[in-house]
Amino acid sequence: MKRSNGAAALLSALVFPGVGQWYQRRRRLALLFALPALVAGFVYLNFALDEASAVADQVLSGAVALDPAAIAAKVEAQPSSWIVTLSGWVFVVCWVGSVVETLVGKKQL
Secondary structure, X not given: OOEOHHHHXXXXXXXOOOHHHHHOOOHHXXXXXXXHHHHHHHHHHXXXXXXXXXXXXXXXXXXXXXXXXXXXXXXXXXXXXXXXXXHHHHHHHHHHHHHHHHHHOOOEO
């Protein structure tokens, strides 16, 4: 059965980086895109949850008013680490690279 590059690109774009390569039965290449994206996503999500928890604790303690604008301002004022920025870029590069590779890579039969 032919595994089209278009379907693989859609899978990589809409599901997760590397899924298109997995669909094309190119397992090593799929892992090359999926594993760094998974680690980067975990780091980014962990930071976001920590920040949300800190802001929620401040709201519950009364240090921040229960107002969407005040909460948004508090979230914006939180500093972010360089590792979070790097993990965001790694995820985007894996995502875009996975889609581009499925479009221009060799077609699997």
